[in-house]
Amino acid sequence: MTTRSSIIRTRFAYRFLHSLGKLNQQAKTNSRRVKHAAYTSMASAVGSKRAWSRAVLSKIRNRSLNRNLLKKKRRSSEESRFGELRKLVPGGEVMNFYNLLDETADYINCLTSQVQVMKNILNLLST
Numbered sequence: 001m002t003t004r005s006s007i008i009r010t011r012f013a014y015r016f017l018h019s020l021g022k023l024n025q026q027a028k029t030n031s032r033r034v035k036h037a038a039y040t041s042m043a044s045a046v047g048s049k050r051a052w053s054r055a056v057l058s059k060i061r062n063r064s065l066n067r068n069l070l071k072k073k074r075r076s077s078e079e080s081r082f083g084e085l086r087k088l089v090p091g092g093e094v095m096n097f098y099n100l101l102d103e104t105a106d107y108i109n110c111l112t113s114q115v116q117v118m119k120n121i122l123n124l125l126s127t
Contacts, residue, residue, distance in 0.1 A: 012042050016117065020034070038114060038118070043056035050107075082097065
């Protein structure tokens with residue numbers, strides 16, 4: 001039985017290795033570009049079903065097109081308690097509390113998958 005996590009790991013691994021191959025062909029590669037490739041690969045593996053993945057892909061598209069940052073909306077004092085969480089989850093600035101928790105759970109699951117795949121790649125290449 002194939003689980004959603006294993007499908008995401010497979011998609012991520014394929015996209016990430018493809019991105020690393022492209023980076024390897026370039027003369028100048030740094031950790032920022034590898035991180036960028038990892039985030040892009042994970043967001044595209046998940047697709048546009050989740051708000052955090054749409055936010056990551058949108059941020060990457062906007063950053064490449066326009067380097068200007070958008071002003072953040074101010075939240076009420078009641079919601080300011082979740083400000084740190086909103087900063088950590090891509091797109092969290094515009095979500096209500098319940099959507100933020102749902103997206104956070106999915107984001108953590110995807111980050112866990114990303115770490116597992118990257119560890120497997122590292123183990124494979126270091127042997």
